[in-house]
Amino acid sequence: MAITGVMRAGHAQLRVLDIQVSRKFYRDVIGLVETGEDAQGRVYFKAWDERDHNSIVLRQADSAGVDFVGYRVLDAASLDQFERDLNARGVATRRIPAGEMLETGERLRFTLPSGHEFELFAEKAHVGNGLGLKNPPPWGPDAEHGMAPVRFDHCLLYGPNVAAVKALFTEVLGFRLVERILGPVEAGEPEVGIFLSCSNKTHDIAFVEHPNPGKLHHVSFRLNSWERVQRASDIMGMNRVPIDMGPTRHGVTRGETIYAWDPSGNRFETFAGGYEPYPDWEPITWTFDEFGHGLDYPTGTLHESFLGVVS
Template sequence: MAMTGVLRPGHAQLRVLDLEVSRKFYRDVIGLVETGTDKQGRVYFKCWDERDHHSVVLREADTAGIDFVGYKVLDRATLDQLERDVRAYGLETERVPAGDLLETGERVRFQLPTGHLFELYADKKHVGNGLGQVNPAPWGPDSERGMAPTRLDHCLLYGTNIAANKKLFTEVLGFYLVERILGPKEAGEPEVAIFLACSHKTHDIAFVEYPEPGKLHHLSFRMPTWERVLRAGDIMGMNNVPIDIGPTRHGTTRGETIYAWDPSGNRFETFCGGYDPYPDVEPITWTHDGFGHGLDYPNGKLHESFLTIVT
């Protein structure tokens, strides 16, 4: 598909309880590349194969969770147009000045109906992946430290009124619905989870209906193969990382996965696989009684921790 409009997940700022413990965990255990610290004390990371300056920002706080997520758009003209479109839709926006995040241009920020702060940006410094642009090797030293994910793949966010989020993302921001999960028949089978893409991935962002706004379920890190997901599981075991689910395979999105928690209790995922949808596909539906296999296909099990623990 032609890549226009919103291109991909760009960054997420997480709240962590102990910055130095978290810095070591994200750098040495997950295997991200540390790219800077700003005047506020926030620490910046990227996955080894990402070209932009950062995709994960850590901020020390009294509670864990997510401050905001940012998605990269094609160019500045696209950023300006999307801001006009969001305003015309009825949401207030604010311009966050260039330099507020290290090596990042001006950002357009607004609050989603689910209570999350969402932002769009066009410019971030290109730092490369350490392999060069001419005759590069297929991998380098940063690709072997820790779990070594290749990129920030998506996020799953919990909050109120995901129906309004779906309308905003599909009618204004150019995303399309790939999969959905329905609630119980006695409740009228409402959509309780939606998986949205701006690319040809199974999801670039997903939302689950939840009584509290603005909650993080997980950040997902892309692994190149199932074997690398399993290797990540070994590294979790070597470092006593608490695992939520996995290794297993989703029915939903067909992804292969392990979910675990960082030292602050923020859940993260090591993810690979899936399939390649395009905007003309008919969305896949998972019924309430079938979602056990959607979550954990081999076991057909709804894991209570997965459904209830968020930050």
């Protein structure tokens, strides 16, 4: 498929309780590449195989959670068009000037019906993956440092009004529904979980219905194999990183996954696998009674902390 409009997850700004402890964790345990620090003291990282200057930004704060997430659009014309389409739909937007984030162009900011601050942007400096563009080797030292994910892949956000979020993403932002989780039959089987794609990944963003607005369930990092997921679990053990769930496989999206907590209590995922859906495919549905296997395919366990704890 031709990828136009919104292309991919670009950045997430996470709140952390101690910037130096978190900096070390994201750099040496998760294995991201540190790319800068700005005048506000925010610390910037990229995953090794990303080409953009940054994808994860840490800001010291009194509570954990996510300040905003940003998605990269194809070009400035797409950004202008999304601004017009959002405004026409009654969504108020504002422009954050270029340079407010390091090496990042102007951002179009708005609030989702779930209470999350969401951004689109067209420009972020390409710094490359360190391997060059001519006859590159397949990987270098950054690919072996810590868990070393290849990219910031997606996030799962918890908040109210999932139906309105779905309408906005599918009718204005050009995403499509790939999988969904239904609530109980007694409640009329509302869509309580939605997995949305703007590419041919199973999801570029996902939402779950929750009474509290603006909550982070997890940011997710892509690894290239199940073996790398197991290696990540070894690194979690070596560093006594608290694990929430896994290693296991989701039924939902078929991801091979582990969830764990960063030192501030933000959940992150390291995952591999999944499949490549196309725009003509019908969405997959998980019914409430089978959701345990959607979550943890082999055991069908409804992990209480996974379902209840957000930052």
